[in-house]
Amino acid sequence: MQAFLVILTLAALALVAASPRRFRPTRSRSAVNTFIAVWGSVVVGILLGPTVTALIPAQPITYAKPLAVLGLGWIGVMVGAQARTSLLRLVSRRIWTIVALDTLITAMVIAPLAYLALSRWLAPGRPPSAVVALIAAAALGWAMETRSARVASTAEAHRLAIVIRASGGLLAIAAIIAVGVASIISTTVTPLATAVSGATVLVVAATAALLLKFAISITSGKRGDQLCVFLGAVGLAAGTAAEIHLSPLFAALLTGVAIANMPGKGLRSFEAFILRGEHVVAALFGLTAGILIDIRIGLGGLVLVFLLTAMRLLLKPVTLSLAIRFSDDAPGQRLPASSPLYLAPIRVSPVAIALGVSLVLLDPSATNNRVLAVLLISGLLAEVVSITLTAMGARRVGATKAVAA
Amino acid sequence: MSRAVRLILSIAAVILIALLAHRQAEASDGLLASGAAIGTLLLGAWFTGRLVALITLPKITGYLIFGLFAGPYGLQAITHEQLDYLRLINDFAISLIALTAGGEIHLALLRKSARTISAILVMQIVAVMTGVVAVAYLTLPHLVTGVDFGSNAQLLIIALLVASVCCLSSPAAVIAVLTETRAEGPVAGMTLAVTVCKDLVLIVIFAVVVSVATGVIDPESTRSLVSASTLKTIAVHLLGSLAMGAGVGFVLAVWLRRVRVQIPLLVVFTCFGIAVVSESLHLEPLLVALTAGMLVLNAREHDAEALFDTVEELSVPVYCIFFALAGAKINPEALALTWPMALVLVGTRTATIWGGTTAGARLTGLRSAWLPLGYLPQAGVSIALAYAVKETLSGLPDISDKVFTLLLAAITCNEIAGPALLKLALVRSGETQKDA
Structure with missing residues (x-):
């Protein structure tokens, strides 16, 4: 009976939390809608997980881990598929400046902070460098969703929204690469072994992409076949990386990059097909993340949560403003001097959830579980803060329409 | 290159990647490796299904043949440990x-x-x-x-x-x-x-x-x-x-x-x-x-x-x-x-x-x-x-x-x-x- 209740609750809550309307908020009460999106699934997962109601038994959670690897693969490919060279060439210098500045500030401020907090509270002694890199990478960038920020729908605001989305996408790629490289370095002891591991990931990703390309060319556009070969390629790339204790997200990202840059008919429509499943994957993934975490993070964990959130609150809007100020406006590309949209980067990128889950999947130690919990709780907190501040700012300037970006 | 040859090469590539991963993994963790098993089975079986369809056999015969060849009694691209963790997937498939x-x-x-x-x-x-x-x-x-x-x-x-x-x-x-x-x-x-x-x-x-x-x-x-x-x-x-x-x-x-x-x-x-x-x-x-x-x-x-x-x-x-x-x-x-x-x-x-x-x-x-x-x-x-x-x-x-x-x-x-x-x-x- 308990299992039956679990499934009913899980299904009902996840379906409500994951409805497309909540992922693509365009109507009223946008703050509530946005908050519910992927974070809603995380909250549902936490409620059903071992630390709150313990409604989900341990065994199904264990057996769901292979599916979580597939989910990571799906996310990695989706992020990697954005890195098409023809699109990257169109990215303005301003956006590259934002990416560089955010990466620099995160490396200079968040990474040392994570190291100190970890060594002081979560993993006394010398904290693993891969975990430090992961916390810093999870802090890179911001959510790419801007429609819910209900600011005046002017051309300038529209351009700013595009800048936020584009830089968020590039920073998500940077975050996954950082964690991938850190996982390779931390799991090998000699330079030769590092090179072999790196080459293995590259070979696996390239082979998976080539196999996928060939498979797609003979699917005749049938969705069932497309889904099968996509899941197969994703499982092969992400799963193989996980098996050799490297980042599944990184391998999948490289596969996505390769797919996006391969010539071939049918690949573009295939990308659209992959995107159709984004909210299903996000809902399932948010649930898995919520179920996996242990929210009893202790005082040290709480301090880290508040530090990470405070740093986002202080640094992200400043980073965006500074980068924009120091890069010249191209003709006709002027951005607003002030806008509530400058507060949108406080929101954590959903890729942070995937990074945290990958850490726990590869090594489900108590420390890593607490790190995942810290990432998720600080993400939730940042979400609430950002939404509240953006809504307050929008009310003050009297904006009523959402930015369509 | 004919489609049959390309399919055979693709199947070989899938199996080789799985074998390479087993070789490189220092200690086999069935649970972690089961993600790779899903990929290997999906992609390898799909290609084999297409291959046997060329000689008008049903695709599921190809899926079975791939499992047989790649499985623990064949080339061991899929191991017993990996199979154990795929029970939930199998039950999902039955449903x-x-x-x-x-x-x-x-x-x-x-x-x-x-x-x-x-x-x-x-x-x-x-x-x-x-x-x-x-x-x-x-x-x-x-x-x-x-x-x-x-x-x-x-x-x-x-x-x-x-x-x-x-x-x-x-x-x-x-x-x-x-x-x-x-x-x-x-x-x-x-x-x-x-x-x-x-x-x-x-x-x-x-x-x-x-x-x-x-x-x-x-x-x-x-x-x-x-x-x-x-x-x-x-x-x-x-x-x-x-x-x-x-x-x-x-x-x-x-x-x-x-x-x-x-x-x-x-x-x-x-x-x-x-x-x-x-x-x-x-x-x-x-x-x-x-x-x-x-x-x-x-x-x-x-x-x-x-x-x-x-x-x-x-x-x-x-x-x-x-x-x-x-x-x-x-x-x-x-x-x-x-x-x-x-x-x-x-x-x-x-x-x-x-x-x-x-x-x-x-x-x-x-x-x-x-x-x-x-x-x-x-x-x-x-x-x-x-x-x-x-x-x-x-x-x-x-x-x-x-x-x-x-x-x-x-x-x-x-x-x-x-x-x-x-x-x-x-x-x-x-x-x-x-x-x-």
């Missing part, structure tokens, strides 16, 4: 296949053909049980050497156990071939309906035979041959599965009528839910999902279209992984060890299924020479029953091992040849669609 089967059964058509279905079902079960029991009783002591089968009663009960496993066909294989060929017509409809009904009847028959066998093999057992508790367990098992299936079907129907969004997520959650809950409540996931699918189709046919479209989209990866997993569990050594008796068993099963089906069809005026071929495939449920036979005979370790190996060998033959013969029957009956 989705059964949901598809339920979505194919129109109650109106079932009522119209009830006489024919009953006649074929009864004649087939009688023919297979009689024929296989007789042949097994007479030949087991001669062809399975080095074992003492004990008293005549014991030999008879062993023959009965073997016969009840032989009776079973595979609803999953039938559904997969029907989906692939998009076959419609009397052979397709009758094959599916009889296979599904036979599955339900055989659950009861098998439970009774196991109960009798336990009494015969263990003379000190105090209970009667068919105890009231056995019958009660069977009734709870079947009625519970039907009740849960009806409940799930009701929820699906309400969702399709009132909510109508997130159908893919609904299907995924429903199938996982059925898999997890059926296991914890000791119900039959196949029956639960089948009932749910039937209820949705017959209660809300118009709304059900969206549901079954999604189910069809998910069916290709599900068939790939389900049949590749089934193939990976095939032990070719079993066939090598017991092939003479296995061939006798397969031959007898084929002949009696042919005879029983033809007799049942003629009794009700149905004329189709190809219909009997539809009942030959066997797969996962038959293997599960073979394990149950092994457990039932565990008091006789020598016999139990030999009989289990023999059953696995026979099931292997039916598993590989059955789908191809079913496709042949559908093609020859002119019920397949050209674009399939």
Whole structure:
């Protein structure tokens, strides 16, 4: 009976939390809608997980881990598929400046902070460098969703929204690469072994992409076949990386990059097909993340949560403003001097959830579980803060329409 | 380069990557590696399915062959540890296949053909049980050497156990071939309906035979041959599965009528839910999902279209992984060890299924020479029953091992040849669609 209740609750809550309307908020009460999106699934997962109601038994959670690897693969490919060279060439210098500045500030401020907090509270002694890199990478960038920020729908605001989305996408790629490289370095002891591991990931990703390309060319556009070969390629790339204790997200990202840059008919429509499943994957993934975490993070964990959130609150809007100020406006590309949209980067990128889950999947130690919990709780907190501040700012300037970006 | 060569190279690449990963992983962690196993099975099986389709074999034969070659008894690209962690995926696949089967059964058509279905079902079960029991009783002591089968009663009960496993066909294989060929017509409809009904009847028959066998093999057992508790367990098992299936079907129907969004997520959650809950409540996931699918189709046919479209989209990866997993569990050594008796068993099963089906069809005026071929495939449920036979005979370790190996060998033959013969029957009956 308990299992039956679990499934009913899980299904009902996840379906409500994951409805497309909540992922693509365009109507009223946008703050509530946005908050519910992927974070809603995380909250549902936490409620059903071992630390709150313990409604989900341990065994199904264990057996769901292979599916979580597939989910990571799906996310990695989706992020990697954005890195098409023809699109990257169109990215303005301003956006590259934002990416560089955010990466620099995160490396200079968040990474040392994570190291100190970890060594002081979560993993006394010398904290693993891969975990430090992961916390810093999870802090890179911001959510790419801007429609819910209900600011005046002017051309300038529209351009700013595009800048936020584009830089968020590039920073998500940077975050996954950082964690991938850190996982390779931390799991090998000699330079030769590092090179072999790196080459293995590259070979696996390239082979998976080539196999996928060939498979797609003979699917005749049938969705069932497309889904099968996509899941197969994703499982092969992400799963193989996980098996050799490297980042599944990184391998999948490289596969996505390769797919996006391969010539071939049918690949573009295939990308659209992959995107159709984004909210299903996000809902399932948010649930898995919520179920996996242990929210009893202790005082040290709480301090880290508040530090990470405070740093986002202080640094992200400043980073965006500074980068924009120091890069010249191209003709006709002027951005607003002030806008509530400058507060949108406080929101954590959903890729942070995937990074945290990958850490726990590869090594489900108590420390890593607490790190995942810290990432998720600080993400939730940042979400609430950002939404509240953006809504307050929008009310003050009297904006009523959402930015369509 | 021809398509066949490119497909073979792709299959080789998939297997090589899996082997490379096993080699590079310092300590094999089955749980972590199971993600890679999903990828290997999906991609490798899909390519092999395409390859065998070039010689007009059904794709599921390719999925099985890939599982066999890449599995723990073949090249070991998939290991036993990886397979253990794919149980949830396998149960999910069973639920989705059964949901598809339920979505194919129109109650109106079932009522119209009830006489024919009953006649074929009864004649087939009688023919297979009689024929296989007789042949097994007479030949087991001669062809399975080095074992003492004990008293005549014991030999008879062993023959009965073997016969009840032989009776079973595979609803999953039938559904997969029907989906692939998009076959419609009397052979397709009758094959599916009889296979599904036979599955339900055989659950009861098998439970009774196991109960009798336990009494015969263990003379000190105090209970009667068919105890009231056995019958009660069977009734709870079947009625519970039907009740849960009806409940799930009701929820699906309400969702399709009132909510109508997130159908893919609904299907995924429903199938996982059925898999997890059926296991914890000791119900039959196949029956639960089948009932749910039937209820949705017959209660809300118009709304059900969206549901079954999604189910069809998910069916290709599900068939790939389900049949590749089934193939990976095939032990070719079993066939090598017991092939003479296995061939006798397969031959007898084929002949009696042919005879029983033809007799049942003629009794009700149905004329189709190809219909009997539809009942030959066997797969996962038959293997599960073979394990149950092994457990039932565990008091006789020598016999139990030999009989289990023999059953696995026979099931292997039916598993590989059955789908191809079913496709042949559908093609020859002119019920397949050209674009399939």
